[in-house]
Structure formats: structure tokens, C-alpha cells
Amino acid sequence: MAEGLQVALICWSVLLIGVLRVLFRLMKEMWLKPARIRSVLWKQGIRGPPPSFIAGNVPEMQKIQSSNQKTSDANHVHHNWVPSIFPYLQRWEQLYGPVYVYATGSKQHLYVSDPKLLKELKLQNYMDLGVPRYLSKPLQPLIGDSIIRANGQDFAYQKKVIAPEFFLNKVKGMICLMEASAVTFLKTWESRVLESEEGVVDIKVDEELKTLSADIISRACFGSSYSQGNQIFAKIAILQEALSNPSLLFGFLNFSLFPTESEKKIKSLRKEVDALLLKLVRDRQKESQSGGTSEKDLLQMILQSAANNSTDRPQQYMLKTDQFILDNCRSIYFAGSETTALTASWTLMLLALHPEWQERVRVEIAEVCGDDDDQLRQCLKDMDNLSKLKTLTMVIQESLRLYGPGVILAREALAKMKLGDFTVPEGVHIWTLIPTVHRDPENWGPDANEFKPERFANGVSEACKYPQAYVPFGHGSRSCIGQTFGMVQLKIVLPLILSKFSFSLSPNYQHSPVYKMLLLPEHGIRLLVRRVQ
Numbered sequence: 328m329a330e331g332l333q334v335a336l337i338c339w340s341v342l343l344i345g346v347l348r349v350l351f352r353l354m355k356e357m358w359l360k361p362a363r364i365r366s367v368l369w370k371q372g373i374r375g376p377p378p379s380f381i382a383g384n385v386p387e388m389q390k391i392q393s394s395n396q397k398t399s400d401a402n403h404v405h406h407n408w409v410p411s412i413f414p415y416l417q418r419w420e421q422l423y424g425p426v427y428v429y430a431t432g433s434k435q436h437l438y439v440s441d442p443k444l445l446k447e448l449k450l451q452n453y454m455d456l457g458v459p460r461y462l463s464k465p466l467q468p469l470i471g472d473s474i475i476r477a478n479g480q481d482f483a484y485q486k487k488v489i490a491p492e493f494f495l496n497k498v499k500g501m502i503c504l505m506e507a508s509a510v511t512f513l514k515t516w517e518s519r520v521l522e523s524e525e526g527v528v529d530i531k532v533d534e535e536l537k538t539l540s541a542d543i544i545s546r547a548c549f550g551s552s553y554s555q556g557n558q559i560f561a562k563i564a565i566l567q568e569a570l571s572n573p574s575l576l577f578g579f580l581n582f583s584l585f586p587t588e589s590e591k592k593i594k595s596l597r598k599e600v601d602a603l604l605l606k607l608v609r610d611r612q613k614e615s616q617s618g619g620t621s622e623k624d625l626l627q628m629i630l631q632s633a634a635n636n637s638t639d640r641p642q643q644y645m646l647k648t649d650q651f652i653l654d655n656c657r658s659i660y661f662a663g664s665e666t667t668a669l670t671a672s673w674t675l676m677l678l679a680l681h682p683e684w685q686e687r688v689r690v691e692i693a694e695v696c697g698d699d700d701d702q703l704r705q706c707l708k709d710m711d712n713l714s715k716l717k718t719l720t721m722v723i724q725e726s727l728r729l730y731g732p733g734v735i736l737a738r739e740a741l742a743k744m745k746l747g748d749f750t751v752p753e754g755v756h757i758w759t760l761i762p763t764v765h766r767d768p769e770n771w772g773p774d775a776n777e778f779k780p781e782r783f784a785n786g787v788s789e790a791c792k793y794p795q796a797y798v799p800f801g802h803g804s805r806s807c808i809g810q811t812f813g814m815v816q817l818k819i820v821l822p823l824i825l826s827k828f829s830f831s832l833s834p835n836y837q838h839s840p841v842y843k844m845l846l847l848p849e850h851g852i853r854l855l856v857r858r859v860q
């Protein structure tokens with residue numbers, strides 16, 4: 328009997344110790360650690376909205392968001408739409424200045440829009456500063472463990488393998504495919520305009536340019552197998568849509584014990600995509616082994632590069648070359664396709680609003696490349712001619728300032744680090760809202776919310792006081808690896824479009840930029856398209 332009591336006592340004690348340990352761990356993660364981080368930041372003079380226990384500032388964020396009525400005036404397109412997407416970030420910036428701290432649950436975030444600190448952020452080493460793990464985890468079905476999600480040594484390895492495939496010398500080799508794809512695409516617009524009664528058609532240009540951009544990236548990735556690539560990318564686009572939930576940003580997701588319908592759909596789409604991609608990879612490997620491929624597309628380059636760099640490959644990729652390739656193919660489509668299409672679409676919307684700039688760009692294209700269609704096509708294949716398109720470059724730069732598709736720069740301090748005079752504890756997430764820094768009147772002047780491409784006449788360094796705060800492609804070691812590819816694509820596609828068509832806003836256009844991982848036009852960009860006289 329006494330023995331039984333003893334055993335029961337031991338069991339209860341073990342259970343109690345277990346429960347206490349779990350409680351202590353929860354307390355540490357939910358309260359002590361966040362409180363310590365906040366106190367470190369607080370002692371350095373960094374303030375912010377007071378968080379509540381467990382939820383942090385989430386209730387306040389939801390309250391500000393829901394009280395923020397979206398004003399959309401169909402007759403007036405205003406470029407200061409920023410308060411409508413993250414109103415709390417703006418409100419807190421007004422209250423606490425360009426550097427402040429806030430919390431979502433136990434996660435501590437440092438908001439930074441001070442240009443001097445942006446410069447410091449740019450200089451940080453990738454070992455100290457990476458992409459937030461909680462943020463990239465839900466995107467795993469899309470980006471896997473690719474370069475977009477990798478941190479530390481893993482990131483360094485992936486960047487070494489992939490980034491060189493997007494250097495200028497490689498992009499030069501892709502100009503012909505960009506041009507060919509755009510010319511084929513524009514034939515459909517030509518016949519629609521021709522067949523219309525009054526020579527004008529109302530087109531949702533963002534939807535259609537998305538198809539063009541996907542076709543270009545598919546040709547760049549898969550060469551002659553691009554039509555299979557297009558099918559795969561169409562499925563990836565659905566996957567991306569299924570994952571685009573803005574609340575991912577702050578990690579306050581709905582928790583469910585069982586997989587939801589949407590999670591099941593995401594899983595099965597991912598399986599389908601990977602099976603199709605793997606077939607392409609296998610076919611290519613077989614062709615290579617039989618010495619039968621002369622393809623120089625991205626898939627081939629990544630296959631070769633992955634093989635050549637196998638000695639310094641991190642352990643987790645030793646047995647997973649296939650996974651490495653699949654993850655990066657999905658990621659390149661995700662990062663490169665819609666971003667470029669959106670930039671082209673917002674640029675056309677701005678040019679539709681500003682016919683004088685539309686005409687200036689058209690005149691420049693004629694001056695550099697001549698009026699004839701064939702002449703233009705030849706001219707655009709020469710990189711030197713692309714760099715002569717100064718007015719077009721200014722227009723694209725201004726469009727990226729006001730409507731850059733990338734909205735958030737997010738980082739996580741992977742170790743305790745120095746940021747200017749501040750010490751940032753490990754685990755802090757650092758945020759910059761790109762459209763806010765692109766509209767800072769202190770940096771850009773009182774006309775910061777106006778479309779004025781002339782501000783870029785002498786380059787970015789002369790356009791504003793702090794050029795480091797112009798970040799449409801991000802900054803530092805994590806900046807966009809596809810910047811050259813994207814810019815070259817825009818400088819080929821836009822001249823081909825503008826030399827043939829003129830644009831004005833459709834009466835059906837409703838100006839409503841929204842955030843869904845990228846800056847999207849909620850109701851599409853509807854423009855009236857006519858043949859240039």
C-alpha cells in the first residue's frame with residue numbers, strides 16, 4: 328500500500344515538473360523574452376505602442392485597419408494610397424518617429440524608415456541579417472527551401488549558384504526570346520483593335536501582361552520546352568493566389584488541428600507542379616547524358632551550376648539536388664513573373680494619365696530606333712540602344728517609386744547586431760514599408776506624391792537627398808537578383824507596346840491598389856487601347 332502511494336507520488340511529481348517546465352517555457356517565450364527585447368530597445372530610446380499580454384499590438388492593428396475607410400474616387404487617381412494598406416504602420420510612425428517597436432503576439436518588430444539606418448541595414452552581413460523565418464514558413468509550398476527562404480551559409484551557397492545566371496552577360500543572351508515573345512503577344516492586341524468598331528478596345532492590361540511575363544520567364548527557364556513550362560507556371564500561379572494572405576505578414580494565422588480545404592488544395596497543387604517540373608528536369612538530364620542538348624536556358628544553367636558547385640554545398644542539399652532545382656524553379660517564377668508584369672502595367676496606367684509623357688517616350692523610341700517595325704525589333708536587341716532610352720528609364724524609375732510591386736522589406740536579426748548606434752537583439756524582425764520611404768517629403772520634396780519622372784533626369788543620386796532610400800529592388804545582400812532581367816524585359820516590352828498603341832484610362836478603371844504579397848490593382852488596370860496614328 329505504502330509502495331503504491333510512493334509510486335503515485337513520484338508519478339504526480341514528474342507530471343507536475345513536466346507541467347511547470349512547459350508553463351515556464353511558455354512564460355519565457357510569450358513574456359520574458361519579448362519583455363527583455365523590448366527593454367533593450369526601450370533603454371536605447373526606441374518607443375512604440377504598448378503591447379497587450381499574449382496578443383501584442385494585434386488588437387490595435389485590427390481596430391485601426393477596420394476603422395480605416397477606403398476612399399476610392401473613380402474620377403480621381405491619387406498616388407498616396409499608402410495609408411489604405413498598412414494604416415497602423417503609418418499612424419505609429421507619426422506618433423513615434425521613423426524607428427519604433429511593436430509586437431504581434433510574442434514577435435517583436437522594429438520598424439525602420441530613417442534613411443541613415445536604411446544605409447546601415449544595407450551594409451549588414453547575411454550571417455547577421457536574414458529573412459524572417461516565421462514569414463517564409465507558410466510560403467514553403469511555393470518557395471520550398473529556395474534562395475528566397477534560405478539564411479546564413481545556405482543562402483550564400485544558393486546565391487553563388489543562382490545569381491550569376493541573372494548577371495548582365497547572361498541576360499543579354501535572353502533579349503531575343505523576350506522580344507520574340509512580346510511580338511507574338513502584341514499581334515493579339517493588334518487584331519482586337521483592328522476588329523473593334525471604333526478602333527479602340529478596353530483591356531485589363533495587368534491580366535494580359537501577366538501572361539506575357541509568364542511566357543518570357545518560361546522561355547528563359549525552359550528554352551524549347553517552354554510550352555510545358557507555361558502549363559507548370561499556370562499551376563504555380565494558382566498556388567501563389569491560394570497562399571496570398573496578407574495576415575501572413577504578422578504571423579497571426581488561424582490555427583486548426585486538421586488540414587483545412589485550402590491547405591489540402593495547396594498540398595495537391597504543389598505535388599502536381601513538382602511532378603511536372605521533375606519530368607522536365609529528368610528529360611533534360613537524359614538529353615545531357617546522351618550529349619544531345621545545346622540548350623542554354625536557366626534550367627540547364629542551374630543544373631550545371633548545381634553540379635559544378637557540389638563541393639561546397641551545405642549538407643542538407645547533398646542528397647537533394649532535385650529539390651534544390653524544383654524549389655528554385657518555383658521561386659524564380661514567383662519572384663520574377665508577376666513583379667515585372669505589374670511594373671509594366673502600373674507604368675502604362677501612369678502613362679495613360681499623363682499623355683504628354685507617353686508622347687515623349689514614343690518620340691524617344693522613334694529617335695533611337697526609327698519608325699519602322701523591323702528596324703525597331705532589331706534595334707531593341709542591342710543593349711547599347713536600350714541604355715539610350717533615357718526618358719523611358721526615368722518613367723520606369725518613377726513608376727517603381729510610386730507603384731513598385733514589392734511593398735515590404737522584411738529582415739530578422741539572426742544574431743545580436745549593431746544598427747548605427749543601436750544594438751538590436753537576436754530574433755527582432757526589422758520592417759521597412761517601401762512606399763512610405765518612397766514618399767518621404769524630406770527626401771523627395773513637397774511633390775513626393777506626384778508623378779514627375781523628370782526628378783530622375785540625372786539618375787537616382789540626384790533625384791533625392793538620400794538615394795539609399797530608393798529601394799524598389801530591396802537592398803543589401805538580399806536585394807533582388809533579377810533586377811537586370813526585369814529592367815531589360817521592361818525596356819523591350821514597353822517600347823514595342825508604346826510604338827504601336829496609345830493608352831488612356833478606361834471609364835471602367837477604379838483606382839484601388841491593394842497588398843497581396845505584391846502591390847496589385849484590386850479591380851485590374853483597365854485601359855482604352857488604340858493603334859498609334
Ligand code: HEM
Nearest residue numbers: 475662663666667670733800801802805806807808809813
Ligand atoms: C521589376 C521587376 C522586379 C521588382 C520590382 C523586384 C523587386 C524585388 C524586391 C523588392 C525584392 C526583395 C529584396 C529585399 O528584401 O531586399 C526582390 C527579391 C527577389 N527577386 Fe525580384 N523584383 C523584380 C524582378 C525579378 C525577376 C525578373 C526575378 C528573377 C527572374 C527576381 C528574383 C528575385 C529573387 C530570387 C529575390 C529574393 C532574393 C533574396 O532573398 O536574396 N525578381 N525582388
